[in-house]
Amino acid sequence: MALLNVSFSSKLTPKPPLSLPKPHLSHPHFSPLSLQTPPQNLLFSLRESVAKAGFLALLSSSLFFVDPALAFKGGGPYGSEVTRGQDLSGKDFSGKSLIKQDFKTSILRQANFKGAKLLGASFFDSDLTGADLSDADLRGADFSLANVTKANLSNANLEGALATGNTSFKGSTITGADFTDVPLRDDQREYLCKIADGVNPTTGNATRETLLCE
Template identity: 85%
Template sequence: MKGGGPYGAQVTRGQDLTGKDFSGQTLIKQDFKTSILRQANFKGAKLLGASFFDADLTAADLSDADLRGADFSLANLTKANLQNANLEGALATGNTSFKDFTDVPLRDDQKEYLCKVADG
């Protein structure tokens, strides 16, 4: 069965992909909506325009990933690693508890939003 996105053959929407290794892969416009991606490895992956809408990315490694234009609306990013990730144009309105955005390039409006919802 094919699906998930125009560049990824595997079905990724609404799946339990806990611990799956996507490191270094090119998954442009991949659909991870409502998927469970706890501790998944996306280190260095190209995920331009990917949708993580309502996905659980608890403790996922998104370091060095290209996430330009990605949608994290309602996503759980608790303890996710976003170090050196490119989030230009990304939507981030989900759970960002315990998330460190240090050295993550963000637009001014993204910084303003995250500062308003920050836990501390």
């Protein structure tokens, strides 16, 4: 029986290592560093996003603990105190700068605003019965739904003020007051024209003319 003469090599022929396709160095976004570590600008963006998210979460949660009174503060030097929805009867605000001050729904009976700067102030639905508003700068003030009965508006400048709804000036003194561009109900305009007289010392406009009295 013939023996097969098979010879085995003492050394195995090594297989060539697998070769990965080489990146194209000409690619515009290729960088040798990208094969090693993430780009630094990406890490920075991630850290910044996390920091912002944490800050916004803290800010939103803190809003639940804000003193509700802070939402009712107005402008001007008296803004450090709450003037909205308060009983401020007889308070002395004379000569003060109360620009855009918020007096909404407040009780201001016999309050003294003589000579005060109340541009854009809000007296929405407030009670100004018997208040002294003489010589006050009330341009653009909001008297919507306000009770301004028996108030002193002598020489006050109400140019562009709002007086919509059930605003009432019954029994008020309006000598020299300027009602230019104040939207009044027909019954209020008719009533005020019966008592209107004088000229506003600041604007030089006659009260009757500003009320469009016939």
